[in-house]
Amino acid sequence: MDKTREITLTVNGESVTARVPVRMNLVDFLRNELELTGSHVGCEHGVCGACTLLMDGRTTRACLTLAVQADGAEVVTVEGLAASGRSAALARAFTERNALQCGFCTPGMLASAVTWVEGGGSAERDAIRAHISGNYCRCTGYQSIVDAIADVAGSKAEDAA
Amino acid sequence: MTGPLSELDRPNSYIGRAVPRADAARLLAGRGKYLDDIRLPRMLHAVFVRSPHAHARIKAIDTEAARAMPGVAAVYTGAEIAEHCTPWVGVLSHLAGLRSPPQHSVAVDVARWQGEPVAVVLARSRAEAEDAADLVDVDYEELPPVLDAEAALEPDSPRIHEGYDSNLAWERKVDVGDIDTAFAAPGVTVVERTFRFGRHTGVTLEARGTVCDYDPGEGVLTMHYSGQAPHMLQVILSRHLGMAEENVRVVSGDVGGSFGIKVHTYGDEIACAALSKMLERPVKFVADRQESFLTDIHARDHVVKARMGVDAEGRIVGIDMDDITGIGPYSMYPRTSAIECNQVLNLTGAPYMMENYRARGRVVFQNKTLMCQYRAVGHPIAMAVCDGLLEDVARATGRDPVELRRLNLMPDDGYPRASASGMKLADLSHQKTLEKLVELMDYDALRRDQEEARARGVLRGIGLCSMVEVTNPSPAFYGIGGAPIASQDGATCRLDAGGALHVSSSVTEQGQGTNAILAQIAADRFGVPIERVKVTTGDTATVPYGGGTWASRGAGIGGEAMLLAADALKHQVLEVAAALLQAEAGVLDIRNGTVVDATTGAERIALSDLARTVYYRGNELPPDLKPELIATRHYRVTDFPFVFTNGAMATHVEVDAETGFVKVLGFWVVEDCGTVINPMLVDEQVRGGVVQGIGGALYEECLYDEEGQLLTATMADYLVPMAAEMPDIEVAHVETPTSTSVLGAKGAGEAGTGGAPAALLNAVNDALAPLGASIWQQPMTPERVLRAMGRL
Numbered sequence: 001m002d003k004t005r006e007i008t009l010t011v012n013g014e015s016v017t018a019r020v021p022v023r024m025n026l027v028d029f030l031r032n033e034l035e036l037t038g039s040h041v042g043c044e045h046g047v048c049g050a051c052t053l054l055m056d057g058r059t060t061r062a063c064l065t066l067a068v069q070a071d072g073a074e075v076v077t078v079e080g081l082a083a084s085g086r087s088a089a090l091a092r093a094f095t096e097r098n099a100l101q102c103g104f105c106t107p108g109m110l111a112s113a114v115t116w117v118e119g120g121g122s123a124e125r126d127a128i129r130a131h132i133s134g135n136y137c138r139c140t141g142y143q144s145i146v147d148a149i150a151d152v153a154g155s156k157a158e159d160a161a
Numbered sequence: 162m163t164g165p166l167s168e169l170d171r172p173n174s175y176i177g178r179a180v181p182r183a184d185a186a187r188l189l190a191g192r193g194k195y196l197d198d199i200r201l202p203r204m205l206h207a208v209f210v211r212s213p214h215a216h217a218r219i220k221a222i223d224t225e226a227a228r229a230m231p232g233v234a235a236v237y238t239g240a241e242i243a244e245h246c247t248p249w250v251g252v253l254s255h256l257a258g259l260r261s262p263p264q265h266s267v268a269v270d271v272a273r274w275q276g277e278p279v280a281v282v283l284a285r286s287r288a289e290a291e292d293a294a295d296l297v298d299v300d301y302e303e304l305p306p307v308l309d310a311e312a313a314l315e316p317d318s319p320r321i322h323e324g325y326d327s328n329l330a331w332e333r334k335v336d337v338g339d340i341d342t343a344f345a346a347p348g349v350t351v352v353e354r355t356f357r358f359g360r361h362t363g364v365t366l367e368a369r370g371t372v373c374d375y376d377p378g379e380g381v382l383t384m385h386y387s388g389q390a391p392h393m394l395q396v397i398l399s400r401h402l403g404m405a406e407e408n409v410r411v412v413s414g415d416v417g418g419s420f421g422i423k424v425h426t427y428g429d430e431i432a433c434a435a436l437s438k439m440l441e442r443p444v445k446f447v448a449d450r451q452e453s454f455l456t457d458i459h460a461r462d463h464v465v466k467a468r469m470g471v472d473a474e475g476r477i478v479g480i481d482m483d484d485i486t487g488i489g490p491y492s493m494y495p496r497t498s499a500i501e502c503n504q505v506l507n508l509t510g511a512p513y514m515m516e517n518y519r520a521r522g523r524v525v526f527q528n529k530t531l532m533c534q535y536r537a538v539g540h541p542i543a544m545a546v547c548d549g550l551l552e553d554v555a556r557a558t559g560r561d562p563v564e565l566r567r568l569n570l571m572p573d574d575g576y577p578r579a580s581a582s583g584m585k586l587a588d589l590s591h592q593k594t595l596e597k598l599v600e601l602m603d604y605d606a607l608r609r610d611q612e613e614a615r616a617r618g619v620l621r622g623i624g625l626c627s628m629v630e631v632t633n634p635s636p637a638f639y640g641i642g643g644a645p646i647a648s649q650d651g652a653t654c655r656l657d658a659g660g661a662l663h664v665s666s667s668v669t670e671q672g673q674g675t676n677a678i679l680a681q682i683a684a685d686r687f688g689v690p691i692e693r694v695k696v697t698t699g700d701t702a703t704v705p706y707g708g709g710t711w712a713s714r715g716a717g718i719g720g721e722a723m724l725l726a727a728d729a730l731k732h733q734v735l736e737v738a739a740a741l742l743q744a745e746a747g748v749l750d751i752r753n754g755t756v757v758d759a760t761t762g763a764e765r766i767a768l769s770d771l772a773r774t775v776y777y778r779g780n781e782l783p784p785d786l787k788p789e790l791i792a793t794r795h796y797r798v799t800d801f802p803f804v805f806t807n808g809a810m811a812t813h814v815e816v817d818a819e820t821g822f823v824k825v826l827g828f829w830v831v832e833d834c835g836t837v838i839n840p841m842l843v844d845e846q847v848r849g850g851v852v853q854g855i856g857g858a859l860y861e862e863c864l865y866d867e868e869g870q871l872l873t874a875t876m877a878d879y880l881v882p883m884a885a886e887m888p889d890i891e892v893a894h895v896e897t898p899t900s901t902s903v904l905g906a907k908g909a910g911e912a913g914t915g916g917a918p919a920a921l922l923n924a925v926n927d928a929l930a931p932l933g934a935s936i937w938q939q940p941m942t943p944e945r946v947l948r949a950m951g952r953l
Contacts, residue, residue, distance in 0.1 A: 023288070037198040038191020040417070042366045043450040047876035050366055078191030091189040095181045098841045101849065102672030103188030104195065104366040104417030125889070133885040136876075138366050138418045139672050141848030141913075142884040 007071040011036070012080030020067045027051040027062035029070075030077060038078040038107045042136070049135035052108035053077045059115050059134075078107035087114055089155075093148035101139030109135045113149045123154035172752045173688050175681035176904075179841035180691060182677040184670075193415040196370040196387040201443040204372070205234050207436060208290035209429050209446070210280040210297045211455065212272030215306035215528040215869025216321070219270055222280055223298040230296060232289035235440060238280045239267035246435040247401045249426065251492035253642030256499045259331040259524070261492035262322045266401075266428035266435065271304070273321060273490030274530050275869055276455025278429050283436060283444065306528040306869035310487030311464060313525045321490050321526045330492055331499045331524040335506050337581050338517030340481045348473035352553045355466045356546055357938040358918075360459040360487075361861035363535050364881050367417020369457060370447035371430045373437035383410045384434055387417065389424040389669055390709030391701045396645035397426055397495065398434050413699040416671040420536040420853070422457050423671075424711045426494045429456065454874040459863050460535035462487045463505070463542050469550035475560055477569050479517030479581070480510045482546060486532070487525050493533035495644045499524045501532070504539025504631065510547045511580040512591050512627045512807065513569045518581035528869050536853060538712070540630065540915025545939070548626045548919040549926075556930055562923070563604060566595055566627055584629075585801050590897045591627055594809040594831040598625070601893050602811050602829040615931060620816040621826070622930070624923025628916040630806045632834070632908025633717035633899070637802035649797035650714075651705025652722040654683055654730040656790040658776045660754050660769030662689055664726070665697040667707025668719030673910060674842040675715045679723050681838060682904070686727035688751030689768065705793055713908020716838055717804060718796055721902040725794035737788045738771055741781075796902070804899050806907040808832040810851070810916045814924040821943035821950070823859055823925055825888045832912055833895040836905035843909050844892040850913025851890050856882045858918040858939050 008017040011034060020029055025044075030036045030053075042050030044063045051062040054076040081087035090113050093099070100106045109132060116131050128149050129142065137145060187193065224236040248263035267278045280297050284290035305319040312318055313328040321328055344351050365387075372385040382404060388394065391411040399406040416423065429446055437444040448456065467482035484505050488498035502522040510518060551569075555562040570591040571578065577587040598604075607623050614621040636648040652666045664683045670676045676696040684691040697703055707722075708714065731751055738756040739746040742765050750759040756766045774781055775788045782788065798804060813827040830847050837843050860880040864872040873879040898905025918939055926935045929949065936949035947953040 021288070031197075035200075036191075037195075038193075040195070040367070041197065042368075043876045045450065045875055045877065048366060048450075078189075082190035087189070091186065094189055095185040098182065098185075098674070098845050100185060100188055100672070101674070101845065102365075102367070102416060102418045103185075103193050106188055107191050110189065126885075129884040129887070133883040136364075136366060136881055136883065138364055138420070138853070138881065139849045140845055141850075141852040141890060142882075142887050143848050143889055144845050146884065146889075 005068050007068055009070045009072060010074045012076055012083065022066065022068050024067045025063055026065040026067050026070050029067035030062065036077050036079050040104055040107060049108045050105055052111045052135060054111055059111055078110055081110060081114060089152045090114065090117065090148065093151045097144045097148040097151065099140060099144040099148040105135055105137045109137065109145060116149060117152050117156060121153050123150040123157065125150060173684055173690065175685040175691055176838055178839065180677065180681055180839055182674050183680065184676060195367055195415045195417050196372065196385060197447045199372045199385055201372060201374055204443040204445055205283040205440065206287040206290045207433055207444050207446040208282050208287060208294045209278040210282070210294050210299065212268065212275060212277045212279050214272060214301055214303055215275045216304040217272050217301040218304060219268065219272060219279055219299060220302055221300040224280065226296040226298070227282055227293040230289065230293035232285040233282060233293045235283045236280065236297065239265055239269040242267045242432050242435055243269055245439055246431060249401060249494040251494035251497045253497050253639065253644055255642035256331060256497060256503065259492060259497060259499045261330060264491045264494065266432040274528055275871055276452065276530060278432065281432060281436065283440065308527055308529060308865060308869050310462065310485050310525040310527055313527050314523065321528060328526040329523060330488060330526055333503060333506055333522045335518060335520045335582055338479060340479045340517040340519040343478040343517040344468070344470045349470045349478055350554060350558050351468055351470040352550055352557055353468040354550060354553060354937050355464065356549065358461040358463040358542055359940055360462045360532065360863040361857050362454065362457050362459045362863055363420040363422035365418035365420060365422050368448040368450065368453045369423060369427060369430065371433050372443060372445045373434040374443040375437040375441060377441045381408045381410065382434060382438060383412065385412045385414065386430060387423055388413050389419050389671060389711050390646065391669065391699060392667065392706055393646050393709065395701050398431065401431060402435055402438060410702045413669055419671040421534050421711060425458055425496065425533055427456065450876060451874045454863065454879060455530060455871055458493060458533040458535060459530045460532060461542065462532050465542065465546050467546045467550060469554055471554050471558065475558065475565055475568050477513050477515045479515050480547065481519045482509060484522045485525060487527040487529065489529050489531035490526055491531055493531050495646065496534055496639060498531065498533045500534055501539045505542045507582050507584055508539055508543035508629060509582070511582065511584055511629045512571065514571055515581045529865060536850065537911035537915035540628065540911060541854065541857060541918040544626050544628045544916050544919040545922050549922050552624065552923040552926065562625055563599060570595060570627055586805050587801065588897045588899050589805060589807045590833045590895045591807050593895050594807060594833055595627060597893055597895060598809040598811055598829055598831040601831060601891055607813055620818055620928040622814050622816065622924040622926065622928025623811065624920045624927055625809065625811045626916040626919035626923065627809045628807065628912065630713065630808065630908065630912045630915055631803045632713035632806050633798050633804035634712045634714060635798040635802050638712065647706060647708035649795050650707030650719045650722050651793060651795040652719065652726040653705055653791065653793040654687065654726045656730060656734060656768060656772050658772045660767060660772055661693040661695065662687060663695050664723065665704045666719050666723060667705045667709065668715040669699050669710040671710060673715060673846055674839060675710055675719065677842065678716055678720060678838045682720050682723045683727045686724050687731050689754045693754060705795065713910045716906045717902065717908050718798065720838060720906050721904045722794055722796040724904050725796060726792050729792035729794055733789050733792055734771065737775060737786065738766060740783055740786050741771065741774065742766060798901055801901060804901055804907050806834050806912065808912045808916060810920050812920045812924045814921065814928060816925060816928040816946060821946035823941060823946065825855060828888050828890040830890065830892045830913065831895060832892065832909060833897050834909035835896060835898040835907040837894055837896060838906055846910050847892050847913045848890045850911060851917045852882050852887055854914040854917025855887065855921065858921040858941060860940055862940050
């Protein structure tokens, strides 16, 4: 029995076609086949959030998603967020607030932050804390990450006003 | 802004400023280079077969079916690997009497904890190696597991190691003054408690791993690893693989969290080095999360019976304690698993004046994962015991815990002095930090809030901790005992032809911002814009020789070495400039990348012009001038075994009387780490440390069943703090520079983790006090809180 399938998906704006083992998860496909190593593998069981990316606009655990499930989907990784400028304001705020130490959680954290900011999320700290509670950070204590997201959400709200 | 110019107003003033990290942009773009991002040609993936039993004899291993699987290159048992890799023994000579038997990288005859590697499969892909590993058939004879550290000391307990008369690895006693007489004196109130501290672990978000690459042409092994001490590992690989040290290169790239977890010798990683040499191919191993929980070192695991006595005026007369700590089946190599207990005995009571101190520590073998040094080694135990008893005695005698601290903390003008345990202390500020903390948290207002809450039947509590932190260790920590761990560190500063500085250091970066502060120090002392400083760390082939980053030593030791190197290079460059400009070196200075007249600031020659003249047009130099545009300096702490820092912290909690859940309402820290090089980095280090301390005090625990099976081997079972349940943490500083260095910096990385558990213990007990209840076990889970309240 053939245990592979051909898939076609868009990754960071580029169309990709590949034959993949059906058991291969999306994060392994991105890291090992496409050499997009920005998405990180922290727990491989959907808890830590290090592999979080955007699939069809929604934050998705790439370790709990099979590559074949991404057939036809539009996937955006941290590399795509950076290259397109979508994460630029957050990246500035994360730098200014020192909202990262080792940086391993950062790609997943940015994906979650992008959906918060783009979805019109407020600068309210408790709400931001709740929103990023699917992303573990073991270094910072979270406060600086909340600060950074609140900075961007706050200035976006000001711009809109 | 008005007012006099300060040090921070001069050009290239970076020390003390919140300079953002240069490497943040790279990490934020997904361009980090972590261990698992490395792929080499013909690389094989190693997957280890691990013991499912806590204690079992390996009778036979059948690898035939695994070898026949697709993609498999080789399968080896522990015995086969042992022919290429000698076992190690985790003892140090200055911990007299510590014993531990030889430990193989992969178990040979007996597996002594669940998760110990017994065989390894190497295949083209990790998936194929995992498929094959399932088919390795190991015939085990189960042996009785020894799990509880107290029971392990019973005479009839099964023994873990043949030839040992007991499961005791080490014992230490301290006896200063006369505690029995002191406690028996009239008017002395004595409180006694038994503290239990569960096991927890670091949960680095990036798991441990290695890519080992042996080049048979040159006979050189390159080990890429995610770790904290490359030079230490170089020596260890050399010793146990039988290679010359110079033929081993260890490289640590981006490290996704370490916290002390990644400073030890792990059998699976060392085995990969042996396998790469055996197969003459690169070998990669990356632990999965279950392997991390089963094999990363665990921390704590203490049962402490302790007493404190205070006299009628409230002065502490002494502490008497007995600590039993379980360390797993071996003492970890090469730092040993006795250091934590040793630190508990050294540090308990160290912030306070007392004449009498008696302590006994016993370090015990058991069939669990190895226990060893994790962030804030021994500190959370020592602080929770002393400050837990202090606030207990405050309640027993009707005193305010802040008043009791004011009375007993060492005075700020009373240094140098020694703690009751004999630790040399200097440049501390306990009284000042306590007063600043009381102000920062608005202690009186919080007490009023608590009264008001109590009147409504809401259980709120306030808890404090005054602490010391061991930082900047001298050779007395490890080197004196025979460990191949450098206590000095080196830094090199090189002026390149374009006028930029290239600096390198033997301390390492794991996210703290080591590289950032090294650049700050070099730019500040030498006199260039920080953008013109490039930093290299983490590679034994290119950086000066040194110890790496652990025990809060990166800034204090590595930073001082960088300062000395930058100063030396500046001196050298000014000599060249003086020759070129026919001026006296003493009237020149370097500012913003230009040699200037020191008095007027007038530009004399750009550094790039100077360097290009030296490098390209040496014919223009006086023939007797021998320019050196590179300088290296090393630094070690002398006169003190450690440079202690101090801090005070407090928390405000609410205990849900129905669920037992503890909510942290507020947390405040006043830290004195001496000179603050980068307040933004230090504050976030402190906060991160506090959050790990909160984790250990409230959530995190490695739980075993009665067979020695780890019950918390997934992230769904082992709880780490998440953003939603963490409070904002206010951080303030008192700066008492250490007089041991020019820079004056002490460490700051561990204070939060060391002190937060004590503050939380005190706050929860303060909340429970109206019920006459108290809790002395961490983590303080809802179930345990309810039991303490008599509601379960």
